[in-house]
Amino acid sequence: MLALTHPLEIQRPPIVHFGIGVLPKLGQWVTSRGFARPFIIADAVNATRLSLLGLANASCFGTVKPEPDITNLEEAVAAAEAAGADVIIGFGGGSAMDLAKLVAVIAGSGKHLHDISGPHRAPSRIAGLAQIPTTAGTGSEVGTRALITDPATQNKIATESLHMLADIAIIDPELTATVPPFITAATGIDALAHCVEAFTSRRAHPLIDDYARRGIELVGANLKRAVENGRDMEARSALALASFYGGVCLGPVNTTGGHAIAYPLGTRHRIAHGIANALIFPHVLAMNAPAQPEKTAWVCKALGFTGSTVEEIRKGALTFCEALGLDMRLRAHGVPQDDLAAMAREAHAIRRLLDWNPIDLLESDILQIYRSAW
Template identity: 35%
Template sequence: MSLYHFQTVKHLVHGAGALDQLGDKLALLDVPLRRVVLVTQNAMHGLGVTERVKAQLAARDIDVAVIDNVEIEPTLENIEQVFREQVSPHQPDALLAIGGGSVLDAAKLFAVMLTNEQSLRSMLGIDQVARAGLPTVLVPTTAGTGSEVTPNAIVTLPDEELKVGVVSRHLLPALVLLDPLLTLSLPKAITAATGMDAFTHSLESFISNKANPVSDTFALESMRLIAGSIVEAYQQPDSVRARSDMLLGSTYGGVALTAAGTAAVHALAYPLGGKFHVTHGVANAMLLPHVMAFNLDSCAPRLKRAAMVCGLAREEDSNEAAAGKLIEQITAWTATLEIPQDLAAFGVREEHLPEMAVAASKVTRLMVNNPKPLSLDDIQALYRRLLP
């Protein structure tokens, strides 16, 4: 009997209007709050979200410093600069983040940077953060990254043209609020990319070499929720039902990847983001059907279970036929969601493939999870599938 280690957020609140519970739920942090840093995005100001939050905190005599200049998919230098110039001087008692994955990741990093003397660069990798950070409250406004429930934070290293993760139990938040109403204003392109990112998390966790009963439970339910709502959320953005299912599915995907880890899709996506600035969700969506087709002969029974939970296959279907239906559906989703399928549009050329393959192969913490080993030639061939 194998042993499984499971960890996630301490408190999670889900439902339409959950943000209005913020003031009351802060008591769950069990620390006196006088000053809070709110990490967010400019869009939240225009939607009135920032003022709503500030009013709730002001009613409890909590001073708020608003930080809204974390870059999309931030670099290590951006995180360090914002921390040095804006976060550290405020000396907060807790961090609150409202936004997409980059904002949530930044807040998690700020929280441990405030309590550790080590540099951010020294935290890169697995279990390199020495001490627990300040309490964090995370409120996602996209249904995709699952960052609100993972011990991971991703930063870009421009000098290495790669994205790298900080992975530590100390990054897990104290409180998460999942409010689908905050996702109603998402642009269609972001709905599509983040939604496919969430599905990738769940599917890769399900076929991961580290998959286990805990991760399987969350991965399967995540895929069921996303498969039944992603197109509706894209085509009918005001559907609270679809937005709610997408948000919960994304969070479940985050729990699944925490328990089992993602695999080759994510490893191959990192060079695309680091060198060619392909957004993470788009890169994953582009690669997903091709990597699953490559993996098929190593995990067909698992792909069949995924296809069945998505309503695409029946018990009497063969493993291979069911897996094929799932891959076809993923391809169809990317078309319906208008996700690009041509890497050349991002500046990728044939001569870039060897270097990209080497970079992807070095993401060993993810490659070891893939059910089928990939050679450098295999990786190049997968990238080549996305060139005209």
């Protein structure tokens, strides 16, 4: 863990609107900035409710995939260029918002993903960028990273740039009220995983720990409430805030082993990001516990259980997730047992995350996690 004296930089959108009823702030901002050709990037569900945004003359790319790939990105870029977009608006979950970030820096630049992927290679953008989350999970609305799957390698390509930071983020929990219980549960565990992985990371920092602790508490106290009653707006608001805090954690610290191990579930088996992280979360929390015993004990308490051994922690976290209605078996989500070894090799190669995990996870350790989760 980094010391309090260690320098740390946090970057967030210069404007963040949070709370029930803040969505009309989008139209006000678009008008005040003089944007004339808004371009919305949304998944198929949110593409049916564009009227909520209150924008005139807006175009839309409404076919964002749950795990967007390079082809999906190229289609979105072409549509934005054809529309002459002067402001890009991500409207949806993490997939739509990640795609919006990349479209904002690629459209009109003549560049392709391979020209800008990695850290700090994206060009300055001319278009504005607004992010509007409709789930409480990824925290992508406040981040500078985007992930796209390469179909040729079945790996996620990460791009990071301050040029992909939104000009404005509008977080209206009312937009999450219709999210089904399963997705509410899965995305809520994703937000939890962001906070926990940053909290226990080798580069954890006291400044980020404060955000992580609060996010963990909010999920522990409110996720089951939101799953059981989607119109519980106090719980929905708490989860939206937890997701935001998780997004703040991702900037200077980021995730570790849990996300690395979850990625092959999405790229190889098309399991949505939220449930992929939920399926892995209990196992990584438990395996990392010996390296972070005090922080892990605090996490367990915030989630409503105690555990003094690795197995007790794993069972406690599994019970927490199962109480949300989640089937926590990989095989129940279409993962074949004979692919676990290949997944372990692929996950072990994601060093940008695994190098910061609190313990050194061998390929055999990752395979053990997959087998336990299967």
